[in-house]
Amino acid sequence: MTTTPIKPLANVTVVELARVLACPFADMILAELGATVIKIEQPGGGDETRSFEPQVGDESAYFFACNRGKQSVTANLKTEAGRRIVRDLTQSADIFIENFPVGSLARYGLDHTALRAANERLIYVSCTGFGQTGPYAARKGYDTVFQAMGGLMSLTGERGGGPVKPGLPIADLTSGMWIAIGLLSALNGRALTGQGCHIDFSMLDGQVSLLTLAAGRYFALGEVPPRLGTEHPGRVPSATFACSDGAFVHITCSDQHWLPLCQLLGLDALASDATLATNAGRVAHRERVMSTLTQAISGWTRKALCEACDAAGVPAGPIQNVAEVLADPHVNARGMVSAFEHPSIGTFGALPLPFKFDGFADPQVARPPLLGEHTEQVLRERLGYDEAHIAALRRDGAI
Structure with a gap:
């Protein structure tokens, strides 16, 4: 019973x-x-x-x-x-x-x-x-x-x-x-x-x-974290990128996602650069990595990029407004x-x-x-x- x-x-x-x-x-x-x-x-x-x-x-x-x-x-x-x-x-x-x-x-x-x-x-x-x-x-x-x-x-x-x-x-x-x-x-x-x-x-x-992670950086490095927009202070790439249709996609990669991301974007030079294989290397070369990714992603629509990232196992998501969130099929499911x-x-x-x-x-x-x-x-x-x-x-x- x-x-x-x-x-x-x-x-x-x-x-x-x-x-x-x-x-x-x-x-x-x-x-x-x-x-x-x-x-x-x-x-x-x-x-x-x-x-x-x-x-x-x-x-x-x-x-x-x-x-x-x-x-x-x-x-x-x-x-x-x-x-x-x-x-x-x-x-x-x-x-x-x-x-x-x-x-x-x-x-x-x-x-x-x-x-x-x-x-x-x-x-x-x-x-x-x-x-x-x-x-x-x-x-x-x-x-x-x-x-x-x-x-x-x-x-x-x-x-x-x-x-x-x-x-x-x-x-x-x-x-x-x-x-x-x-x-x-x-x-x-x-x-x-x-x-x-x-x-x-x-x-x-x-x-x-x-404050958690921001305080952790201060305790460890004496660093007062700067404003970085959507970028992460300790991970590259982790940021929002503009697409060709005026929409935005947020992508966050750990080391295991880096090569798949480069491959789907056709960025062979980044993929073959051993200094960028680890997050520490990408953080050290933040400007180069971010500018190259920004340029490559600007030719994609939001839908196409999200589908490609999903297929490659790269963590990514569209920046959705409130109406889009409330209509999202997964949110409703x-x-x-x-x-x-x-x-x-x-x-x-x-x-x-x-x-x-x-x-x-x-x-x-x-x-x-x-x-x-x-x-x-x-x-x-x-x-x-x-x-x-x-x-x-x-x-x-x-x-």
């Missing part, structure tokens, strides 16, 4: 007192892995991303992108009754996540010391720009500030040009992933000890941790383009979590909540509030 698989986080409850992107993205990951995520929002407006562009009817596609699968409960933190709702919800929660400025929630009695005193198993995450300690702790910042201060922008841009930000809010998105990793680690740690914890996460710290049904706008596209489980239920795209949609249900079912109590809370502006 087989049983229906469950989602791996089906026994986890999260209370989210956070807004914009990093924390909501982390919690959406948890939600679609099965966690119950209760998003606390301010009555009347909610998470400010509900008003962000682009708007679809009266809803925000920005909000949709990182708030799927959650329950929305309104609670006015300016009222004691609203704060009590948050405290009551954390009594039985596994995780509490917040991204308020350092020290702000202590004024409301919602800091980690207060909440964990009432629930020692609670895992409390504080996500701030610069952390709870250090000389920058009180500073404000957004995604691009952390990209700038964390070194990413210094590495991004064309050779000889100025710094460039990536096309997505990488600091926010990777912070969400770091937070999810930290939370899953803390859940396992709690299973070992029975105790919760406080996680102090700094978005700048998260960006510094991503993997189920990476989906949709949800929304009560006010109908069907809307969504990108599923990239996990395929054997033994657990796969994540499923769920719709984002309307503002306050679950307030009464959660107050009744989780907190035992009766109808008179809920009506009084609404009358007093607490919900």
Whole structure:
């Protein structure tokens, strides 16, 4: 007899007192892995991303992108009754996540010391720009500030040009992933000890941790890596090349791919040059190699070059725009383009979590909540509030 698989986080409850992107993205990951995520929002407006562009009817596609699968409960933190709702919800929660400025929630009695005193198993995450300690702790910042201060922008841009930000809010998105990793680690740690914890996460710290190979070059060589466009500082060739049809292909070769690449491009002189047989030699002769490849590839169309590289076993891929990615047959065969049904706008596209489980239920795209949609249900079912109590809370502006 087989049983229906469950989602791996089906026994986890999260209370989210956070807004914009990093924390909501982390919690959406948890939600679609099965966690119950209760998003606390301010009555009347909610998470400010509900008003962000682009708007679809009266809803925000920005909000949709990182708030799927959650329950929305309104609670006015300016009222004691609203704060009590948050405290009551954390009594039985596994995780509490917040991204308020350092020290702000202590004024409301919602800091980690207060909440964990009432629930020692609670895992409390504080996500701030610069952390709870250090000389920058009180500073404000957004995604691009952390990209700038964390070194990413210094590495991004064309050779000889100025710094460039990536096309997505990488600091926010990777912070969400770091937070999810930290939370899953803390859940396992709690299973070992029975105790919760406080996680102090700094978005700048998260960006510094991503420097990895760039920091490795600095530690090894004392080198401050320059901007190289799409080229790799330690591998040649690894770059994007322009094709005859105005499209682009990215090619990355290790030593075993070098001769096949030269052969398919008809570059006999490069293929026979023993100094170029190893990556170290090609790095030393970067300009010659890159200029020759650039010239040879400029006569190929994107489609023909990609097909030739595939046939020769040379790692290569077309530079695809968003529309091309979402129409890609492999992306669709993997189920990476989906949709949800929304009560006010109908069907809307969504990108599923990239996990395929054997033994657990796969994540499923769920719709984002309307503002306050679950307030009464959660107050009744989780907190035992009766109808008179809920009506009084609404009358007093607490919900």
